[in-house]
Amino acid sequence: MSMTSHGYRSSNIKDPKLLMWIFLASDCMFFGSLIGTYLVYRGRSLVGPYPQDLFDIPLTTISTFVLLMSSFLMVMALYYLRKNKIQSFRLATFGVIIFGSIFLGFQVFEFSHFAHEGLTLQQNLFGSSFYVLTGTHGIHVAIGVLWLISLLITSYIRPMTSKDEVYLDVAALYWHFVDIVWIVIFTVVYLIEFI
């Protein structure tokens, strides 16, 4: 008798996973609206600084690469948990947390650098739409990092169960999505300026 027996199931997908898929569908619209706003206001700032003055493509490429690699480690973490190799799972999860934090560190650095150059939320439309878009993405990454830290600590407190596997699966879905969103942002916010 398991705690999860909710009676008959009419689909094969686990509830938390289905919930996450549905949430991500909705989250697409959140980011879609933010990116849409950014693109609508692109080139409409009345005063500088402008994107070309600030963006440092090599630097952002590195942070993008770090985030991509964290997704790779996320896959490893899930793989090891399924194989019940707890030590390797912890190591890989720790790696995701570190890489995610490095990405956030890059973002903090970038924000403070931009602010130093005169781009604040209040400066121009570019500042407003840029910070709210990338800030929302940063909050997503931060929530993911917190979530994984909680899962990692859990693995030290009590033995991991098949339910935790579902939770990690869900967290991984979320993480990959946040990663993909960043690829889009990197393309339509950063790279587009240099085409």
Added chain:
Amino acid sequence: MAISSQSAKNLGSKVLIRPNSQTKGIVSWLTTVDHKRLGIMYLVASFLFLFTATIESSLIRTQLIRPNNTFLSPEIFNQMFTLHGVTMVFLAIMPMGTGFANFLVPLMIGARDLAFPRLNAFGFWIYIAGATLFYSSIFLGGAPNAGWFAYAPLTSLSANPGHGIDFYMIGLFLAGMGTLATAMNVIVTIISMRAPGMTLWRMPMFIWMVLITMFLILFAFPPFTIALVQVIMDRSFGSLFYVPEQGGMPILWQHLFWIFGHPEVYIIVLPAFGAISEVIPAFSRKPLSGYPIMVFSGMSIGFMGFAVWAHHMFTTGLGPYGEMAFAVTSFVIGVPTGAKIFNWVMTMWGGKIRLTTSMLFAIGFIVTFVMGGITGIMVAISSLDAQINSSYFLVAHFHYAMGGGALLGFMAGFYYWFPKFTGKMLSEKVGRFVFALIAVGFHTVFFPQHFLGLMGMPRRIQTYADGYGFNTLNLISTLGSYIALVGACLLAYDIIVTMRSKDRKAPNDPWDARSLEWSIPSPPPVHDFDTTPVVVGQDTFWLEKYPQFKNISKQEESEIAKLAKESDKHGIHMPGASWWPLITSVALFFGGYSIIFDNILLGIIMAGLLIFSVHAWAFEGVGGYYVTVDNDGGKK
């Protein structure tokens, strides 16, 4: 019936004692995760807001009863129509649909709760938090005054320096979170928790319409939420999204708002369509006509709903091609809606019609909604819209669609399901008067407004001068609002009398109805179904009562019965009550105030409480207890 309790030691229960199945009184309501209790709480809250909004509209109409009236000052008048619109749309009618869905979705698909019971409780409490925050504006410096669609730059800090707009933005942000959470929850429930045998094509039409509604919420609320966030950022943190002096484009708000706002119309009205699709077959003693057409028309309304938003913006200068495109899509969306009307009429055609109060409301719904649809096609003509935009014609149109459509539909559903919700029967005699007063009152208010609009009376004006010929029609319209108010009071009176009386007990199946919720007692026991239902077709409960209509092979039926039996083996798991959804909502509620009043300390404390309560929630686990039903102590 035996109950075995499971206690767990964990973070959550160490801090606050977790209520169990023995908990009674107010605590059991505050911590409940039962979909029936939450459904009733949604309905009670939404009816209270409905009543509030009705009183607000009576005040508005009283101000307009004669020319040059001074009953409400212009500022109060602005606040009043804003309160009325926001309350009706976000706090009354939409949560009413959610309330029906909460109570009925599990019962109609043969499940015992929603997929995520605590998330469901959170959805309710955050709705209450958002509504409370919104209404607290009255006592904290004045209500929002920019109308329910709060167009930029009316909402900018320079145009609107008080805190009213902040309450609108943050209140709706919070309530929207709850709406989204519940939508996701209901989708998972409908996909994963249908009883054995309930294929998608055997789902009751109400379930189909709720499912489509929830998908609409999923995609429509994010653009609105982002627009709210942008205005909050503008007002509290100095960003420039809607500051025209800095290049900000107020039109962007209109786009984001109406990309949400038009689907919102269907979010409000589709559950009412669903209710009507249950009421009419039950009182016509016929199956719903054109079931697949109903499903596909619902779906196409859902899809098309996202392709018509700019018909709210014909006068903003979309250009001839933009206007033409959105006019055409707006005509086209009338087709599936018309198909639904035909199917309801076809369902009644040749049926044994019983004119209960519920059925009267259903017929009233069809008539009124058709009228709203016809004026809808009229305002979709962009050249005509240029003339009647922002006039009383428009006010009449959308009240016919939303008030006459959604509200009369929900009233039909309310009279139909009230016995199931409460175990009591509302008085049919009083019901006739309630229907007559509301229907007559409604049409008396809004029918003259068509002509007022065509004569040129603009909406949202506090008063009008004598001599335009507006006087008589306004007087009639105002008198109508009093008639409707009397109807609402009579309904409230009858609900109170019914709930207090001891001899109005409802049987399990008072209407000889068709779907699963009528197969269990009224009100249902806490675990809903003693045994997992066996679904043998559309209208499965009807087929159980009248097996001659069954159309299923013996083999398939026995296979489904076997599945049902197997899933009963483990006993019935009831999820545990929890404090954390409420506490999470409280944290977000006060977090909202910290943004409105720039209180960083309060913000930090509430962020801490939020993170803590989310963790407590997660580590507390589902918990709960098991119910086992004795074989002989079960049904009957």
